[in-house]
Amino acid sequence: MAVMSVLVFVGIYMIGDPLAILVSPEATELDREAIARSLGLDRPMWEQYFTFVTSALQGNFGKSFVFGQPAINLILERMPATLELALIATVTPPAVIDEPARHGSANRAQSEQCNPHATDCASRESDATRASAVRGRHGAAMARR
Numbered sequence: 001m002a003v004m005s006v007l008v009f010v011g012i013y014m015i016g017d018p019l020a021i022l023v024s025p026e027a028t029e030l031d032r033e034a035i036a037r038s039l040g041l042d043r044p045m046w047e048q049y050f051t052f053v054t055s056a057l058q059g060n061f062g063k064s065f066v067f068g069q070p071a072i073n074l075i076l077e078r079m080p081a082t083l084e085l086a087l088i089a090t091v092t093p094p095a096v097i098d099e100p101a102r103h104g105s106a107n108r109a110q111s112e113q114c115n116p117h118a119t120d121c122a123s124r125e126s127d128a129t130r131a132s133a134v135r136g137r138h139g140a141a142m143a144r145r
Helices: 002-015 018-022 029-039 045-057 071-091 094-113 121-144
Strands: none
Touching: 002 018, 002 045, 018 029
């Protein structure tokens, strides 16, 4: 969990400057500095991360910039659908998902092996049938001895 929080936190900065995403391009430099200060983006990254983790452990996930409400409200609002998907994924037997895939790949392998439109397909099948019949007679003769 800690590794994931670090990756997400650092990933935000790898995308680019958070202020460039959050602040209008028409904003003045004074506006940008004021917003950076109010969001704590003027502090060193380690201090921002420490503040983030401390707040998150206390249940404060901040405020959504998009919806303008506490992030925890959005998380809780979407939790039932998330749990429903997780339950369905847990309860659905893998065979329901895996079986059609297995049959599809077997049919593809068979069709690639002997394409009915190929001229030599029928001769390969008849050769295989004849060889099987010969082995069968030979085996029967050996069993009578």
